[in-house]
Amino acid sequence: MSPHATRLPGADASALTGQSEMTLGVMGGGQLGRMFVQAAQRMGYFTAVLDPDTLSPAGRVSHHHIQTAYTDPEGLRQLAQQCVAITTEFENVPAPALAALVESCTVAPAADAVAIAQDRAREKAHFVSCGVPVAPHAVIRTAQDLAAVPADLLPGILKTASMGYDGKGQVRVTTPAELASAWANLKQVPCVLEKMLPLQLECSVIVARGADGACVNLPVQRNLHRDGILAVTEVYEGNLPSALAERAVAAAKLVADGLRYVGVLCVEFFVLADGSLVVNEMAPRPHNSGHYSIEACDVSQFELQVRTLAGLPLTQPRQHSPSIMLNLLGDLWPDGGTPPWDAVLALPGAHLHLYGKAKANQGRKMGHLTLTGASVEQVRATALEAARILGIAPF
Secondary structure (H helix, E strand, O other): OOOOOOOOOOOOHHHHOOOOOOEEEEEOOOHHHHHHHHHHHHOOOEEEEEOOOOOOOOOOOOOEEEOOOOOOHHHHHHHHHHOOEEEEOOOOOOHHHHHHHOOOOEEOOOHHHHHHHOOHHHHHHHHHHOOOOEOOEEEEOOHHHHHOOOHHHOOEEEEEOOOOOOOOOEEEEOOHHHHHHHHHHOOOOOEEEEEOOOEEEEEEEEEEEOOOOOEEEOOOEEEEEEOOEEEEEEEOOOOOOHHHHHHHHHHHHHHHHHHOOOEEEEEEEEEEOOOOEEEEEEEOOOOHHHOOHHHHEOOOHHHHHHHHHHOOOOOOOOEOOOEEEEEEEHHHOOOOOOOOHHHHHOOOOEEEEEOOOOOOOOOOEEEEEEEEOOOHHHHHHHHHHHHHHHOOOOO
């Protein structure tokens, strides 16, 4: 069988009405899995989740929850036996587990695409092969690589090649001595050093690509990160210059086409001070910056994920309302209490999503708040008021 996902045998519109046994699976039980499960169930599918956490957000709302490690052979066998197609909800699901599943059922995205996204060095090489601009960088695997780093890459950011997300595994360095010390502190694991560039802003593009090569996209999202974690996403006409948005969409589709990708893919970009665009990284799954699409678009990123997995037609999503999304981290939860949801939900166009996580730790993603409205001015005013009520810094 090809390592690339294929259309489900016989999957068509009848899957929504007459095939009650149709079960879609997801590796990972976090909030992205939860929202995928909810979208799949709304479309008439049964769902199965594999996640070791007995209280995983997705497992708690799914028809089936297989509570094993991601590499457990028996757990994988059970998941494959129950499902006709399986996806993933976070980028660090072991790629070999996906490769094992594809022997029994459709898997999208494919193991090889996920493996590339899990390795910054391979990811950078893929971007370059697609002709998509990247920041000047060097791969550091050995002491010889370290000694050969060009001086003009400093100051830079040293990033572990694997297992880094939300700013983890990243160290800013300004001198060769700091670089050597940082690499030693990271246990000399393979790393990528990226030159620090003058940033104007950050944005992302979510695309959905089917097994037939059809590719659609959500509007370009303008993002604000704080401490390496997405804080605010703004999506409305004029959030970015139209020519820049078109370049970002075209680049994201090149990345997906180069992988022969099947599924939902988020590509994150830096917009530099001179207006040029460089790709930062990709996530082989739905993304925090696309949550607004549940309320603000006629097809959400999670419905797109269901459609790509089930071999259903992809239609170009249409955004019908300006939108701003606020990430809700555990920092907002007071000791022994909860945030003032009553005041937040009294605001027009406020849509609250809580992920069902039992403990609100600092920096932990507990939910998100989407604000929609008739105009950009209204949405911005409402979002700023929501931020004030919750104690989120203005933007």
